[in-house]
Amino acid sequence: MTMRALQASSPEFELTRGGSFGIYVHVPFCATRCGYCDFNTYTPGELGGATPQGWLEAVRVELALAARRLSGPAVDTVFVGGGTPSLLGGAGLAAVLDAIRAEFTLAADAEVTTEANPESTSPEFFAGIRAAGFTRVSLGMQSVAPAVLRVLDRVHSPGRALDAAREAQAAGFEHVNLDLIYGTPGETDDDLRRSVAAALDAGIDHLSAYALVVEDGTALARRVRRGELPAPDDDVLARRYELLDGWLAQAGLRWYEVSNWSRPGAECRHNLGYWGGGQWWGAGPGAHGFIGDTRWWNAKHPNAYAQILADGALPIAGFEVLDARDRHVEDVLLQIRMRTGLPLTLLDADERGRARAAVADGLLTEADRRLRLTDRGRLLADGVVRDLLSD
Incomplete structure (x- = not known):
């Protein structure tokens, strides 16, 4: 990413x-x-x-x-x-x-x-x-x-x-x-x-x-x-x-x-x-949250976490803003792991070509314009994602 x-x-x-x-x-x-x-x-x-x-x-x-x-x-x-x-x-x-x-x-x-x-x-x-x-x-x-x-x-x-x-x-x-x-x-x-x-x-x-x-x-x-x-x-x-x-x-x-x-x-x-791309607030030491296009993580140790809040600030240790490519990668990474699968329309032309190769290899199935992992594909899910997103 x-x-x-x-x-x-x-x-x-x-x-x-x-x-x-x-x-x-x-x-x-x-x-x-x-x-x-x-x-x-x-x-x-x-x-x-x-x-x-x-x-x-x-x-x-x-x-x-x-x-x-x-x-x-x-x-x-x-x-x-x-x-x-x-x-x-x-x-x-x-x-x-x-x-x-x-x-x-x-x-x-x-x-x-x-x-x-x-x-x-x-x-x-x-x-x-x-x-x-x-x-x-x-x-x-x-x-x-x-x-x-x-x-x-x-x-x-x-x-x-x-x-x-x-x-x-x-x-x-x-x-x-x-x-x-x-x-x-x-x-x-x-x-x-x-x-x-x-x-x-x-x-x-x-x-x-x-x-x-x-x-x-x-x-x-x-x-x-x-x-x-x-x-x-x-x-x-x-x-x-x-x-x-x-x-x-x-x-x-x-x-x-x-x-x-x-x-x-x-x-x-x-x-x-x-x-599925929902949003959440993560509260507590070391918690991660995701709102809009921003992901953040809190200070880890309970004492450091509490001290920042006592000073009147949110206890955020760092954050990252996701651009369109980041969101795309995350959508593919997460949705392909679900039984409901990944909408084919989410992929660009090159990625759809690689998806057809994964279908031919028995790692994905395509039905109703959605890609779903096969039983064998579930065992190799991380590799399937890497292949789909490879540039």
């Missing part, structure tokens, strides 16, 4: 009217750090005195500034992510939603999601956040295989995520998602099969599954570099993807984005906003 990265404390925001608008709130707290994680999260010893209450007060200030900048558009979706939002407890998450309601109007059918770590949830937790107005829960499961969880440094027991999913449904949540990670060193096909079967048996209507990526700077990357663990094998990852896709399809969960499957009507609307 050729985005122009600009550094300034306060870009101009011009909301494009008529599309979806969401709010993402980043909770940076974690009890421990998983070995594969490179998200903007902090364990108690890394917080430098920052507290959840101080974080919440700073988020309230940011939301108030955002509402004034944007003239308070109606909010279609809310997503509280992290980190571990469930460490705030039910009352803390209710306070986050109250802070949004204090500055913005939620649409009557707004989707309101929180992520949660199974170990920091309970029946009372789910009942509390459901009563507060949350409509969707996403639980980190990763695997039911104890050996896999140990490699990932996950602290929850193999069955806790499944119990949490059932507790959420008992509390009135119609939409419950479980996250899986596949391709962990030492994982077997049967480990994945049992994980998928257990998730389905828990009655969930949405599942996200991600190939393990060894990110630089993580504990997992250091173990791979020292030779303690093998790096994920691309052929194994491809086979595991095909297996879980087949199992989920047999159970009635259809892929709607390369890494996401759901029953009809249970798609995550907030994520569809990301992939």
Whole structure:
């Protein structure tokens, strides 16, 4: 991409009217750090005195500034992510939603999601956040295989995520998602099969599954570099993807984005906003937002984030303004990953020629003037995008 990265404390925001608008709130707290994680999260010893209450007060200030900048558009979706939002407890998450309601109007059918770590949830937790107005829960499961969880440094027991999913449904949540990670060193096909079967048996209507990526700077990357663990094998990852896709399809969960499957009507609307060109305000330390043609990211550490807000400014560490080419690249990159596919009219003549080559290679299909990934194409989605956009 050729985005122009600009550094300034306060870009101009011009909301494009008529599309979806969401709010993402980043909770940076974690009890421990998983070995594969490179998200903007902090364990108690890394917080430098920052507290959840101080974080919440700073988020309230940011939301108030955002509402004034944007003239308070109606909010279609809310997503509280992290980190571990469930460490705030039910009352803390209710306070986050109250802070949004204090500055913005939620649409009557707004989707309101929180992520949660199974170990920091309970029946009372789910009942509390459901009563507060949350409509969707996403639980980190990763695997039911104890050996896999140990490699990932996950602290929850193999069955806790499944119990949490059932507790959420008992509390009135119609939409419950479980996250899986596949391709962990030492994982077997049967480990994945049992994980998928257990998730389905828990009655969930949405599942996200991600190939393990060894990110630089993580504990997992250091173990791979020292030779303690093998790096994920691309052929194994491809086979595991095909297996879980087949199992989920047999159970009635259809892929709607390369890494996401759901029953009809249970798609995550907030994520569809990301992939479909929607706009959102990202609040919290390290959060990213996108309004009009401007993408920005906040100061990462909770203390730095709070201090900038205390000084009366938005906590923006940097931003970039997308030109027409940047937007085109993003549209192709994101829309091709969705089951609905990419309108052929979005491509120029050269790109349409390369798309015909991808169709001939069995990577794309063309129907109703839209391009869609084939099953084989999903395994090579990044390469398909690179080929379409190559100059």
